[in-house]
Amino acid sequence: MHQDHPEVFPQRHTMSASGGGRRALRVGLGGPVGSGKTATVAALCRALRDEVAIGVVTNDIYTREDADFLLRQAVLAPERITAVETGACPHTAIRDDISANLEAVEDLEEQAGPLDLVLLESGGDNLTATFSKGLVDVQIFVIDVAGGDDIPRKGGPGVTTSDLLVVNKVDLAEHVGADLDRMATDAAAQRGGLPTVFTSVARGQGIEPVAAWIRERLARKAAGAA
Amino acid sequence: MSAALLLLADGRFPAGGHAHSGGAETAVAEGRITDAATLAEFCRGRLHTTGLVAAALAAAATAGADPLALDGAADARTPSPVLRAVSRRLGRQLLRAARAAWPSPALDRLGAARPRGAHQPVVLGVAARAAGLTPLDAARATAYEAVSSPATATVRLLALDPFESAAVLARLGPEVDAVAEAAEAAARRALSEGLDALPAASAPLLDIGAERHAAWPTRLFTS
Numbered sequence: 001m002h003q004d005h006p007e008v009f010p011q012r013h014t015m016s017a018s019g020g021g022r023r024a025l026r027v028g029l030g031g032p033v034g035s036g037k038t039a040t041v042a043a044l045c046r047a048l049r050d051e052v053a054i055g056v057v058t059n060d061i062y063t064r065e066d067a068d069f070l071l072r073q074a075v076l077a078p079e080r081i082t083a084v085e086t087g088a089c090p091h092t093a094i095r096d097d098i099s100a101n102l103e104a105v106e107d108l109e110e111q112a113g114p115l116d117l118v119l120l121e122s123g124g125d126n127l128t129a130t131f132s133k134g135l136v137d138v139q140i141f142v143i144d145v146a147g148g149d150d151i152p153r154k155g156g157p158g159v160t161t162s163d164l165l166v167v168n169k170v171d172l173a174e175h176v177g178a179d180l181d182r183m184a185t186d187a188a189a190q191r192g193g194l195p196t197v198f199t200s201v202a203r204g205q206g207i208e209p210v211a212a213w214i215r216e217r218l219a220r221k222a223a224g225a226a
Numbered sequence: 227m228s229a230a231l232l233l234l235a236d237g238r239f240p241a242g243g244h245a246h247s248g249g250a251e252t253a254v255a256e257g258r259i260t261d262a263a264t265l266a267e268f269c270r271g272r273l274h275t276t277g278l279v280a281a282a283l284a285a286a287a288t289a290g291a292d293p294l295a296l297d298g299a300a301d302a303r304t305p306s307p308v309l310r311a312v313s314r315r316l317g318r319q320l321l322r323a324a325r326a327a328w329p330s331p332a333l334d335r336l337g338a339a340r341p342r343g344a345h346q347p348v349v350l351g352v353a354a355r356a357a358g359l360t361p362l363d364a365a366r367a368t369a370y371e372a373v374s375s376p377a378t379a380t381v382r383l384l385a386l387d388p389f390e391s392a393a394v395l396a397r398l399g400p401e402v403d404a405v406a407e408a409a410e411a412a413a414r415r416a417l418s419e420g421l422d423a424l425p426a427a428s429a430p431l432l433d434i435g436a437e438r439h440a441a442w443p444t445r446l447f448t449s
Contacts, residue, residue: 062446085448087245088382097240099319100448 028131031142033124036168045075047211052116090123127156144169149178152186242319247379247447252435269373275429277372280347281409285361287351300345306433318343324353365406
């Protein structure tokens with residue numbers, strides 16, 4: 001079975017004015033533009049919303065499209081979905097200056113809480129974008145087979161260090177000449193035992209292993225792994 | 227000049243500023259900023275109006291004026307509801323970073339009294355005091371931010387040559403210093419004469435632009 005990062009809920013100093021108390025598990029979803037982050041968030045909401053209280057923070061680059069998509073799909077009540085504007089630098093808002101996102105999460109928990117799970121979706125960015133440990137507990141990196149089957153081999157922080165790597169759109173593999181076996185082998189070599197799952201979210205396939213992975217994190221948090 | 231001032235004024239200090247253009251996004255879209263020369267004029271206008279007001283508020287907070295009274299003075303000097311909300315949001319974000327950098331009871335008290343955020347220059351002034359800085363330091367950091375924020379945003383919005391943008395800021399340097407000194411003098415007067423002695427210069431086009439910008443369906447910057 002796969003290894004996980006040993007430090008699951010690292011110490012955090014978020015300097016919130018409102019202080020401590022119970023808070024939700026925060027899961028970041030990053031990855032390149034068009035890889036299926038929003039569709040993955042929607043599918044996770046549908047898979048988990050009857051079990052746990054979920055909130056979503058989207059980081060749209062210049063519109064509210066992602067938040068509006070989730071609202072249109074009615075995956076959650078409107079007050080459970082909020083959007084952060086990122087000033088042309090989506091990676092800054094999730095890594096270098098996380099203050100706006102921290103605020104969005106705290107406001108969501110305060111106004112729609114208590115929540116068990118907050119999904120933070122980054123704006124579509126490049127292969128080096130990762131979430132700060134001050135913002136999320138764990139992160140999922142979403143790539144897709146149509147973006148090139150050499151992405152796992154090329155590596156980069158998203159591919160190599162994310163807690164879960166999701167390779168989406170496997171139904172397109174034969175049309176774009178992507179070699180799934182090679183992607184799996186390269187991902188395993190780059191990730192030192194961290195898990196990778198293959199999905200076809202738009203076709204309703206493969207979200208269950210991702211949902212199960214989040215359930216396990218929730219259980220660990222409930223068991224006091226923090 | 228202390229290292230704490232460099233940190234407080236650093237554009238990379240994680241206090242939320244990167245998502246704001248200081249009104250430059252509207253000015254670019256409406257054709258008022260098109261190149262380095264028009265950027266310089268925009269920055270000069272902002273510096274001598276809202277920049278001066280913000281710098282004086284910050285200096286007064288560092289000098290020990292009541293932060294909550296200053297927060298009210300900032301409200302009275304910010305006619306645009308959008309800009310009032312932006313200033314409070316940035317104040318809340320700055321407070322978080324400042325509490326991590328320079329823990330102090332004064333910052334904790336301000337956060338408890340204004341959990342949704344005090345005005346950004348007021349927070350900056352209290353943070354500067356916690357960092358051991360002077361009122362003039364706080365005024366300098368605030369006046370510089372009045373010009374550096376639109377200059378940085380314009381590099382992204384117009385693909386303006388970053389060297390030209392840096393040169394604009396360098397040429398504005400003496401004016402930034404002069405505004406900071408005037409702001410500090412006003413803050414000192416306010417301590418003895420009351421907060422009405424603080425400047426109340428305004429830039430109506432910045433207010434109008436901010437209100438319009440907030441209604442755009444698509445934008446790169448929050449303000």
